[in-house]
Amino acid sequence: MAVNLSKNNLCINQIIEQKNEKITIESDEIVPDIKPDVLSIISSSGNICLHKKEVQDGKVRIEGTVNAYVVYIADDENSSMRAINANIDFSKNIEMKDLKSSMQLECTTDLTELECKIINGRKISLKANIQMSLTAYSNENVEYVDNIENKKDMQLLNEKININSLIGNGSTKVYAKDTVSIDNVDNLSEIMKVEIRLENKENKVSYNKILTKADSVFKIMYLTDDGRINSVMATIPVMGFIDMKDINEDSICDVTYELKNIIIKPNNVEEHSVYVEAEFEIFCAVYKKQEINIIQDMYSRTMDVKYTQRTIKVIKDKEEISEVFNLRKQERIDEVKQNKIYDVEVKPRIISSQMENGKIIYQGEISLTFIYGQEGTTRINIKNLVEPFEFTVTSNSIAQKMRIDTSIEIAKKDFVVMADSTIDIKVDLNFRLNIVKESSINLIESVTESEKKDRESFSIIVYYARVGDTLWKIAKKFGSTVDEIVKVNGIENPDVIMPGEQLFIPR
Structure with a gap:
């Protein structure tokens, strides 16, 4: 009799490939005619806009723009402050050997540095250093056998x-x-x-x-x-x-x-x-x-049965947790004194992480760039400060061999110049942890049967259990069933079989 199979479908989302890529975008910019010459650069910063991700076999093409902002001291009689805004377009091919055109791609970017150099009074050179994190996902419907009807x-x-x-x-x-x-x-x-x-x-x-x-x-x-x-x-x-x-x-x-x-x-x-x-x-x-x-x-x-299996990765547990790290500190920065702070750039960075059961420990640093006024003038200056941090996130969901993707969002930043010229620093970082426990499982795809087995005529076999034996393995080996072995031997716990234990195997 043919085997009637009951099948089911499972939609899986597997990470196929992950890659971190550093790219550099360079551009020369001309100072607009209506603006004075550049004497010196005060600051350079920017934002990254992603316009297009074209996924191909073996590579991805990413197109975007760096919106750059350069503040400079003008070469005029007042040494006035001026700015240059520039849009640096880029298009990059990044190789990912396992990538297919049908896959989903997630891309996060970080402008780690925007370098600015003066070529001459009317021309500057910009170099944007970008860190890209790419993750390729494969969405697939998998059909598998979940029961035998006859x-x-x-x-x-x-x-x-x-x-x-x-x-x-x-x-x-x-x-x-x-x-x-x-x-x-x-x-x-x-x-x-x-x-x-x-x-x-x-x-x-x-x-x-x-x-x-x-x-x-x-x-x-x-x-x-x-x-x-x-x-x-x-x-x-x-x-x-x-x-x-x-x-x-x-x-x-x-x-x-x-x-x-x-x-x-x-x-x-x-x-x-x-x-x-x-x-x-x-x-x-x-x-x-x-x-x-x-x-x-x-x-x-009674029959010889063969089946084919496929191994796939599935997500067994998935959870997102969020914890806030609070930086509270007072720093004396002599250069700032009582001057007005126009802006503070905050850039957190995770240097290392250590995972243990129930917790993960992050080591990192927060780079602070103070843009402040210069006393008695309309000019601004820059002061950089680095604050190291250690932060522990505890959760029962965290365990070894889990995949944890961590992102940091700046939830709050506040900087107040105190009467004694110290700066009261308050920065809140929201750590978002995407916790995934993956597991490999075997799914049966097809089943075939062949002619009747040639069986020996013994009605019962005496067997002594060995290390690694289970009732299922023993029953399959001798063409019996687990239920029959349990019944004949009066076994109370079918999951516990001791090496050397004598078993009667009915046929």
Whole structure:
């Protein structure tokens, strides 16, 4: 009789390849005719916008722009402060040998440094050093055998396991748009520096829909017509909806944001204001917890049965936890004194991590770049400071051999110059840990049977258990069943078989 197979489908999301790539983008920029020559560089910073990710077999092509902001001292009689804004377009091919065009690719970027050198008074050279972290995912529907419908004398070794299977992927684009008011006495001359970050990220899953929301925070430093420097901060909420079938409140979401484009310009319609626009693309992968039945092994007492198996990686447990590290410190920086602080760049970096059962210990540093006013002038200066840190995240979900992807978000930064010229430093870093426990399982894909076995005529066999024996192995070896061996021998705990134990094996 032919074997009637019951089959099921499983959607899996496997990490195929991960790669960290350092790239360098270089560009020469001409000082606009309306601006004075460059005497010296004060600061250079920027934001990375990703426009396109073209996934191909064996490589990915990434296109984007570095929005660069350079503050300089002009070569004029007043040594005034001026700025150059430049957009450096780039297109890079990055090889990933296991990548296929059908795969999903996640890319995170970090502008580690923007170097600026003076070629001559009318020309500067920019070099952007970018760290890219790329992860390639394969989404695949796998069909497997989960039962034999006409069992007869077929013996099945079943196991029920809990996994997180992929429901689907989705994306949407959202925009942060607003008109930001500046001081009424300020007539904006030019934008000197722009910092963008996302705070308070949240997502909520309802029936067939995902709601994502966050706060986009803009810090803009600008120059006025009368040569003064000032800054303004704005928080603009962003919200997006992603439609996806078969999801509900119990579904698990992985959400990532990509900055696609930035527009910051004076508002020609409304005085004393700046028009702000940022485009973000939101990507979401949704998982569900489910119990599946897998057949680990099978045999027949009367027929020769063969089967083929495939080994796949599945996510057995998945969780995201968030912990906040608080840096509270007072530092005396003689150069700053009682001068006004216009901005402080905060760049956290994890140097190393050590995982133990129940906790992970991070060692790192926070780079602080103070941009402050120079006493008695309208000029600004820069002071760099590095604060080392150690932070421990504890959770019962953390264990050895788990995959933990950690991202850091700046949740808060506050710097106050005290009366004694010390600076009260408050920085909150939100550590987001995506914890995944992966496991390899064997799935049966096909089953075939052949002619009836030639069996010896013994009705019962006396067998002495060996190291590594299980009742299943013994029953399969002699064409018996686990239930019959348990019954004949009066075994109370079928999971415990001692070496040397005498067993009667009915045939």
